[in-house]
Amino acid sequence: MQVVAGIDAGSGLTKAILINQDRQVLGKAITKTGAGLEAAAAAVLEKALEQSGLRRGDVSYIATTGLGRYSIRFRDIQITEITSGAKGACFLFPSTRCVLDIGSQSTRAVRVRETGKVIEFKTNDKCAAGSGSFLERAAKYLQIKLEDIGEMSLHASNPQPISSVCAVLAESEIINHISAGVSIEDMLRGIHDSLSERSTSLLKRVAMEREVTFIGGVAKQHGMVKALEERLQFKVNVPDECEFVCSLGAALLGLQRFQKLSEGVGQNERDN
Incomplete structure (x- = not known):
């Protein structure tokens, strides 16, 4: 064997x-x-x-x-x-034509052939606010478990955007939201919305085609998947x-x- x-x-x-x-x-x-x-x-x-x-x-x-x-x-x-x-x-x-990979340190959008051969790819900038590590930092700051973020985000009632592309400034926005009494769920959905917006921008830069397959640790977060699908306006593949x-x-x-x-x-x- x-x-x-x-x-x-x-x-x-x-x-x-x-x-x-x-x-x-x-x-x-x-x-x-x-x-x-x-x-x-x-x-x-x-x-x-x-x-x-x-x-x-x-x-x-x-x-x-x-x-x-x-x-x-x-x-x-x-x-x-x-x-x-x-x-x-x-x-x-097998029908995948674009791959979105959000890991701890980077976000990548890749356009592929049916064989899996890479045609074109783009990566995010070097700032942590565009990758999974920002979610880890947010979890520590908000004193919640990282694995709970995805479910908590689904229960947001009034999502508050996190617009800064810099992780330090984004953390400042979180502090301001806390001071304003914004719920953790609304902040988490705001973070997911921010990540989905940047991810969609990357996908468009590689001439996005359906189907999109979402991989990497962040894809385990149901709230992030929902935010991404709402931004794209179609379902994405997520491996188990x-x-x-x-x-x-x-x-x-x-x-x-x-x-x-x-x-x-x-x-x-x-x-x-």
């Missing part, structure tokens, strides 16, 4: 997924990245192996993606998160485990590469 691992080394979380030659998922795991990217990758791979009943020696090929992909020295190949996210999204939803899409895509691309190598194709090529 051919077993390929895809590891997505993010700044906050590291994910691993194992697939076989038939592209069936054998196991998966997730862990906090912490200070050591390679250590987190090794640990999460072991968790996925344990879940699948496999051992390290059973793994034929390892593909890495994400911010820390170059830090994982035991990799066989590294793949950008733009490429891996597109591949994973199109595998799960949206945080694993990039690791899945890396594994799929790794499998393709391994099978080519097994056939003697591209043996002189090396990972950078």
